[in-house]
Amino acid sequence: MASHWEEFYSTNPPPVNFEANRTLLKDFCDKHHKNREKIVLVTSGGTTVPLEHNTKNILSRRMKRVNKYQSRQIFYNYRNVGKPRASEVLTNYIKQCNEPPWTSYFVKYSSIVDDQWGKSHFNWKVGHSNYHILRTGCFPYVKYHCTKRNYENLRVDDIFFRSIKVLNLGIPCLAYGIAAIFLIKHSEDVLMNRGSVKIYFLYPEDKGSEY
Numbered sequence: 001m002a003s004h005w006e007e008f009y010s011t012n013p014p015p016v017n018f019e020a021n022r023t024l025l026k027d028f029c030d031k032h033h034k035n036r037e038k039i040v041l042v043t044s045g046g047t048t049v050p051l052e053h054n055t056k057n058i059l060s061r062r063m064k065r066v067n068k069y070q071s072r073q074i075f076y077n078y079r080n081v082g083k084p085r086a087s088e089v090l091t092n093y094i095k096q097c098n099e100p101p102w103t104s105y106f107v108k109y110s111s112i113v114d115d116q117w118g119k120s121h122f123n124w125k126v127g128h129s130n131y132h133i134l135r136t137g138c139f140p141y142v143k144y145h146c147t148k149r150n151y152e153n154l155r156v157d158d159i160f161f162r163s164i165k166v167l168n169l170g171i172p173c174l175a176y177g178i179a180a181i182f183l184i185k186h187s188e189d190v191l192m193n194r195g196s197v198k199i200y201f202l203y204p205e206d207k208g209s210e211y
Contacts, residue, residue: 038203084192085115087124090133090144093190093199094126097207101148105188106141106180114142118160121154134161137170138177141200 015021031037089107097103116122116135124131124146132154134145164172186204189196 041087057132071085082194083111083113084194084197086112086142087115088192089190089197089199090116090146091126092192094129094131094146096190099127099148100205100207101127101210102146103205103207104143104145104201106143106184107197108140108200109137109142110140111197112142118162119158120165121157123151136165136173136176138173138180140178141177143176143180 029039089112093105094100094103115139117137119133119135122133122135124133129148130151131146132149132152134147135194136143178202180202183202184200186201187198190199191199
């Protein structure tokens with residue numbers, strides 16, 4: 001007796017432009033395979049088209065065990081394997097600069113796992129120093145402005161800055177990020193445990209300068 005997938009393909013004609021689409025899909029897979037980039041195939045969870053002899057059953061069983069949020073989280077974590085956390089880049093960069101009085105830089109969202117998402121003004125301890133961090137998401141970057149200061153309760157400030165961003169629908173932040181693409185003139189590498197992360201500046205900083 002023929003299996004479900006064999007019966008499906010024997011009783012249904014190929015879709016229109018099947019060969020052209022198959023060639024495009026093969027080229028897409030070959031390109032990412034050549035660059036050693038992993039890709040994930042996500043179905044709606046309700047498809048009845050068998051993808052391959054075993055693939056459909058495997059997907060069906062797994063999708064039944066996780067909801068949509070869990071699935072997105074699994075693929076998000078998988079996509080970010082190997083990327084450093086934004087907080088690690090922040091700490092390593094300040095250490096690399098020997099705990100300067102201040103510094104201000106951009107880092108690309110695509111280079112990090114944004115574990116400080118939603119924070120706007122907060123304390124950050126590095127070595128023997130405490131820093132007040134002003135953080136703004138301005139796609140395609142995250143902007144950090146760090147000032148060495150004594151610890152203070154910044155909870156009210158943090159809520160205030162976040163509220164302003166929400167009230168403005170994030171539009172000024174997006175405009176800032178787009179402008180930064182054209183205004184950035186300098187970059188440096190932050191050394192991490194595995195490799196390095198490139199960060200960006202509007203101009204080269206004089207490390208250790210008070211202003």
